[in-house]
Amino acid sequence: MSAPMAKVRRVVTDSMEGLTLADYAQCSSRVVTVLGQNPGQFTGPGTNTYLVGSGSRRLLLDTGSGAAAYPAVLDRALAELCAGAQVDRVVVTHAHPDHVGGIGQVRARFGPVAVLKKRWPQADGEFAAAITPLEDGAVVGAEGATLRAIYTPGHAPDHLCFYLVEERALFTGDLVLGAGTAVIPEDSGDLGQYMASLERLCRLEIETIYPAHGPVVRRPKEKLRDYIAHRQLRERQILEVLANGPLEPIQIVRHIYQDVTPALHPAAESSVRSHLKKLVGEGRVARTARGFALA
């Protein structure tokens, strides 16, 4: 007999901690990954940027944070793994700084290349004028590669995943990571939308996930299933601890993140707040003078 779900503390058990990746590597005949040279607590080994296509003019999907070491690494990857190809256009999953921070470097190196993304006026900032807007279903083609944009809000309001038709592969940005779980920012994120985006991805034929952080995922169905189960478990845990009386978010964190180092409690609190926002919106939890309580 399996243990009751209430006793299960975690679904996703891997993490970015201590993970290292090569500076650049060939993922397939039309995908080369180039590390953004921006390691950190939330980026893991750094942002994965991807050169996509097989011709002399390739797409660059995401650009890293603008780390000084990135352009030289990108150049080496183009020379050694892409037969000296150039970057033709930049495709962006979403406007967080560790994805768009390198746009200026890329345009300094390859000229005023177009930046293809869904608009997010509050975040697009200095490169807004360079944007070619993409919406759900838009197709971006390069020699040897066809990308289809899939609108997947939840982590960020402009978030697009890109489906690589030729490989049945999906570039998931920050929606699904190679290790650990994604952050749902309390302000601009939306957990309800995030869950709907994961459900949408489950309906696609996906053989490979190319995430923005961490290693390539070769078992995408299990990964998506675990991601959904992880959030469902957290939601149940929050409802369980609130059944004993009202609590503030940080108190909820202390109850349900006992296995997580206190250094990560602020991130966990942000995640708990996102869950509470969803539950309040659904009328299942209410804000009271003594904290959040079951409605």
Ligand SMILES: [Zn+2]
């Ligand atoms: Zn992000």
